[in-house]
Amino acid sequence: MTTIGVAGAGSIGASLIRLLHTSPAARSLRLKTVLVRDAARPRPELPAGTPLTACPAELTDDPQIDVVVELLGGVEEPFRIVSRALSQGKAVVTANKNLLAERGPELFALAAERRLPLGYEASVCAGIPIIRTLEEALRAERITALEGILNGTSNYLLTRMSEERAAYAQCLADAQRLGLAEPDPTYDVSGQDAACKAGILATLAFGAYVDCRRLPVTGIDGLGLEDVRQAEVMGYRIKLVAAVRRAAGDRVDAEVAAVLLPLQHPLASIRMECNAVRIESEGLGETLLAGKGAGPAPTGVSLLADLLDIAAGRGRIPTDGHPFLAGAAELADRQASAARYYLRLAVADRPGTLAQVAGCFASQGISLASVLQPEVPELAGGSLVPLILTTHSTDRRRLDLVLAALSAAGCGRSVVLRIGEH
Numbered sequence: 531m532t533t534i535g536v537a538g539a540g541s542i543g544a545s546l547i548r549l550l551h552t553s554p555a556a557r558s559l560r561l562k563t564v565l566v567r568d569a570a571r572p573r574p575e576l577p578a579g580t581p582l583t584a585c586p587a588e589l590t591d592d593p594q595i596d597v598v599v600e601l602l603g604g605v606e607e608p609f610r611i612v613s614r615a616l617s618q619g620k621a622v623v624t625a626n627k628n629l630l631a632e633r634g635p636e637l638f639a640l641a642a643e644r645r646l647p648l649g650y651e652a653s654v655c656a657g658i659p660i661i662r663t664l665e666e667a668l669r670a671e672r673i674t675a676l677e678g679i680l681n682g683t684s685n686y687l688l689t690r691m692s693e694e695r696a697a698y699a700q701c702l703a704d705a706q707r708l709g710l711a712e713p714d715p716t717y718d719v720s721g722q723d724a725a726c727k728a729g730i731l732a733t734l735a736f737g738a739y740v741d742c743r744r745l746p747v748t749g750i751d752g753l754g755l756e757d758v759r760q761a762e763v764m765g766y767r768i769k770l771v772a773a774v775r776r777a778a779g780d781r782v783d784a785e786v787a788a789v790l791l792p793l794q795h796p797l798a799s800i801r802m803e804c805n806a807v808r809i810e811s812e813g814l815g816e817t818l819l820a821g822k823g824a825g826p827a828p829t830g831v832s833l834l835a836d837l838l839d840i841a842a843g844r845g846r847i848p849t850d851g852h853p854f855l856a857g858a859a860e861l862a863d864r865q866a867s868a869a870r871y872y873l874r875l876a877v878a879d880r881p882g883t884l885a886q887v888a889g890c891f892a893s894q895g896i897s898l899a900s901v902l903q904p905e906v907p908e909l910a911g912g913s914l915v916p917l918i919l920t921t922h923s924t925d926r927r928r929l930d931l932v933l934a935a936l937s938a939a940g941c942g943r944s945v946v947l948r949i950g951e952h
């Protein structure tokens with residue numbers, strides 16, 4: 531029998547605790563203690579008699595507990611609890627992407643030193659077995675690129691905008707009502723959540739630590755319905771994509787951004803709150819994993835699988851060569867990487883504007899692939915009107931010089947999206 535302490539009984543903790551109570555697969559596991567902030571609050575969502583404490587040491591320092599499952603959220607307190615549990619000789623399972631993305635090297639070093647398993651399948655894409663796939667199934671494979679839809683909230687919003695032509699604010703309000711978005715959605719829609727997961731996946735795919743705080747990140751919060759509509763007219767769908775690629779000199783080229791994907795791209799058809807990861811590798815070519823990337827039930831399934839592995843003596847103990855222990859990855863200069871771009875500018879509605887805009891692009895040697903000025907009703911003098919452009923391949927540094935020149939020439943706030951390839 532393996533004895534477990536669970537830190538956190540929120541939506542994920544409660545789901546795991548119920549599973550430990552009801553799943554026939556969990557027969558070899560015994561739940562001893564559950565850490566919460568407020569142990570006196572009634573918790574009808576938990577099985578009657580669940581033993582609660584508000585004292586972390588009752589998990590981390592209890593000699594009877596073999597495994598601590600960390601499901602608190604945040605970084606500092608989870609780091610204290612996980613590092614204390616490891617130093618007390620306990621295996622750890624966590625669903626906490628922020629903890630691993632920011633403090634992973636220290637925790638994996640401690641687990642390696644103490645020869646203890648550290649399970650973290652649930653930390654990225656919940657129920658989709660992406661960590662196992664990268665760490666085990668593809669361990670002999672050279673991965674060249676990986677791209678993913680890693681944030682269910684953003685994908686839900688973009689799907690509703692695309693399929694129903696519903697406005698961003700309306701979709702967001704619905705997502706909050708359905709529990710798919712937090713009351714403050716910033717972390718999800720700004721791309722930060724996806725960046726955290728991208729850091730972990732890039733670390734595993736390329737064998738050196740990619741700190742998510744170094745990645746360039748933009749979200750979907752600046753997009754309008756007109757961008758979604760226009761992208762589709764041109765044969766694309768807008769998705770928030772975490773893209774990492776092996777660049778020259780084994781540098782890692784990585785970004786999280788809203789991207790125009792061709793409609794036939796495998797990630798373009800991932801709908802609503804689903805997640806997906808597409809891996810490109812030398813031997814296998816293309817591999818796609820898709821499914822439920824969030825939510826209490828899928829996350830509980832992953833956590834239980836990690837626990838069963840540990841109980842059966844198959845828990846993954848990090849060794850010296852573990853990617854989180856292999857030093858920091860060198861990042862490629864994204865400003866230098868070539869791509870095509872979609873731009874929506876706001877320009878003055880007066881003769882000569884188009885020539886002025888075209889001149890700014892020409893001065894940097896950027897060739898335009900298409901130009902569209904959608905008709906708008908007659909506006910008062912001095913108004914700005916939308917101008918939609920796509921470019922041929924260019925590097926981002928030159929594009930940024932054009933954007934600066936356009937801004938100096940009085941163009942309003944612009945949307946700039948990379949056009950993905952497939």
Ligand SMILES: NC(=O)c1ccc[n+]([C@@H]2O[C@H](COP(=O)([O-])OP(=O)(O)OC[C@H]3O[C@@H](n4cnc5c(N)ncnc54)[C@H](OP(=O)(O)O)[C@@H]3O)[C@@H](O)[C@H]2O)c1
Nearest residue numbers: 538539540541542543566567568601602603625626824825
């Ligand atoms: N939601 C998802 O779909 C999903 C998917 C994969 C991974 N995750 C990860 O799973 C983790 C848990 O998420 P969640 O949605 O379950 O969080 P949550 O609902 O906010 O629950 C957090 C739990 O931790 C307890 N807690 C927080 N800080 C504490 C402290 N300092 N001391 C003692 N107890 C503390 C809380 O106690 P009280 O109940 O007393 O407040 C609560 O029970 C996060 O790392 C999250 O990123 C979530």
